[in-house]
Amino acid sequence: MKSAIQTAQGWLAGLILLVSLAATSRAQPQAAALSARPPKLRALILSGAGEQDWRTTTSWLRQLLVDSGRFEVRVNEAPVGISAASLAGFDVVVDDYSGPRLGSEAEDALEAFVSAGKGLVVTCGGLAATAGTASRDQTWPGLARLTKATWPTNAAGVTAAPFRVFDLKVVRPEHPIMQGLTPNLQTADQTAQGLVLLPGAEILATTDLANPLLFVSASGAGRVFCTALGHDLGSMQEKVFITTFLRGTEWAASGKVTLPAEIAAPGPETNAVRVLVITGGHDHEASFYGLFTGYRDLGWVAVTDSKLAFQEDIRGKYDVLVFYDFTRDLEDKGKKNLRDFVESGKGIVVLHHGILNFQKWPWWYEEVVGGLYRLERQGTIPNSTVKFGETHLITPAGEHPITAGLGSFHIADETYKGLYISPNITPLLITDNPTSDRTVAWIGPCATSKVVFIQLGHDHTPFRHPAYRTLVHNSILWTAGKLK
Numbered sequence: 001m002k003s004a005i006q007t008a009q010g011w012l013a014g015l016i017l018l019v020s021l022a023a024t025s026r027a028q029p030q031a032a033a034l035s036a037r038p039p040k041l042r043a044l045i046l047s048g049a050g051e052q053d054w055r056t057t058t059s060w061l062r063q064l065l066v067d068s069g070r071f072e073v074r075v076n077e078a079p080v081g082i083s084a085a086s087l088a089g090f091d092v093v094v095d096d097y098s099g100p101r102l103g104s105e106a107e108d109a110l111e112a113f114v115s116a117g118k119g120l121v122v123t124c125g126g127l128a129a130t131a132g133t134a135s136r137d138q139t140w141p142g143l144a145r146l147t148k149a150t151w152p153t154n155a156a157g158v159t160a161a162p163f164r165v166f167d168l169k170v171v172r173p174e175h176p177i178m179q180g181l182t183p184n185l186q187t188a189d190q191t192a193q194g195l196v197l198l199p200g201a202e203i204l205a206t207t208d209l210a211n212p213l214l215f216v217s218a219s220g221a222g223r224v225f226c227t228a229l230g231h232d233l234g235s236m237q238e239k240v241f242i243t244t245f246l247r248g249t250e251w252a253a254s255g256k257v258t259l260p261a262e263i264a265a266p267g268p269e270t271n272a273v274r275v276l277v278i279t280g281g282h283d284h285e286a287s288f289y290g291l292f293t294g295y296r297d298l299g300w301v302a303v304t305d306s307k308l309a310f311q312e313d314i315r316g317k318y319d320v321l322v323f324y325d326f327t328r329d330l331e332d333k334g335k336k337n338l339r340d341f342v343e344s345g346k347g348i349v350v351l352h353h354g355i356l357n358f359q360k361w362p363w364w365y366e367e368v369v370g371g372l373y374r375l376e377r378q379g380t381i382p383n384s385t386v387k388f389g390e391t392h393l394i395t396p397a398g399e400h401p402i403t404a405g406l407g408s409f410h411i412a413d414e415t416y417k418g419l420y421i422s423p424n425i426t427p428l429l430i431t432d433n434p435t436s437d438r439t440v441a442w443i444g445p446c447a448t449s450k451v452v453f454i455q456l457g458h459d460h461t462p463f464r465h466p467a468y469r470t471l472v473h474n475s476i477l478w479t480a481g482k483l484k
């Protein structure tokens with residue numbers, strides 16, 4: 001019979017063996033995975049000026065690159081200061097800049113960076129710089145040398161291309177960027193017109209009308225990828241744009257492509273606010289929907305009719321309703337469903353002409369929104385008035401999470417004056433413009449739900465304004481109870 005000590009020693013030895021075996025078996029695959037994953041490529045996005053809506057496009061490009069897991073990304077919004085030293089740490093420069101010339105030090109540094117064997121990606125916004133819209137003297141000839149392209153049209157010609165849905169025609173399916181991509185991918189964009197390619201440019205894909213869209217070239221030992229896709233933020237949500245932009249950037253940075261042949265826009269986070277955006281009954285620009293794109297904390301769908309929206313009980317489906325429609329009246333069933341939603345303590349955001357809604361439903365405009373655009377004279381009270389293209393100086397009316405960090409800002413927009421405004425609202429923003437009522441955004445008097453009204457929001461000018469975008473985003477988060 002073994003002694004207790006011998007047994008314990010045997011047991012201990014066995015345990016040590018087991019532990020070390022477990023450690024070895026765990027360590028091996030981990031080490032294998034680490035060596036299989038290539039180090040991240042270092043990308044620098046140049047931005048900060050240009051005709052395009054660079055604030056939103058650049059932040060979207062940055063998010064795409066980061067979310068791909070393949071890149072470490074920095075953004076430079078003052079690229080006039082770049083030098084050989086500041087570019088030294090990067091594998092690829094993504095040019096989303098089309099402002100004034102950068103000056104010879106920055107321009108020479110960029111050309112030397114690429115010829116030394118690094119990568120350059122030029123976006124649709126960046127390519128616009130080759131157009132030399134303001135004055136031919138302002139065009140940097142080095143950019144045409146790098147991209148092998150010029151855009152000899154004026155700005156109006158560039159932006160006047162119609163928005164449409166078309167099939168991408170892949171011309172070089174064997175190129176690493178295009179390998180494995182489905183042929184005839186459909187996308188929606190405002191396609192480039194009038195781009196002229198110079199000798200040395202290799203076209204990878206065109207529109208159905210054979211206009212060049214994706215092209216590459218060599219510059220010294222470096223690689224250049226140009227994309228004329230992604231005219232605006234909406235087009236940049238398209239799978240074709242995302243896939244080719246990411247693969248093109250990887251190729252320019254490294255000469256190889258490891259990213260998948262199909263990459264969709266990153267979906268909303270699992271706990272994102274569920275938003276129903278209601279339009280219809282009033283004209284608006286398609287760019288309105290850009291207000292909700294690019295935010296991972298929003299999961300949104302649009303419905304083009306208030307009557308359709310409230311056909312059923314939607315309390316379980318959405319956290320926040322955004323009204324950008326004009327609906328004169330709802331049937332009893334619709335009224336009940338909307339009322340149930342409001343009374344269940346959800347969020348309501350009313351934008352711009354949404355204040356015209358439900359002219360004969362005092363519960364809505366007196367107790368929920370706290371305001372109404374009077375379409376008709378009411379006794380001695382005249383109807384409300386509207387004026388297009390007014391300049392505002394907007395100032396926060398006090399401290400509130402929705403306007404935190406905003407400060408005052410200038411904006412050109414349509415003004416409303418002579419609205420019915422409840423005495424029970426809490427002002428958020430005031431204006432100095434005499435064609436407008438003084439209060440232009442407020443918290444509604446609703447006792448059960450959080451309600452925000454923002455008078456601004458007629459067209460792309462506010463839609464692109466960073467302060468307006470922040471206001472709408474913050475209002476959605478706050479009415480959903482997510483902004484304290």
Ligand SMILES: [Zn+2]
Pocket residue numbers: 352353414457458
């Ligand atoms: Zn309007």
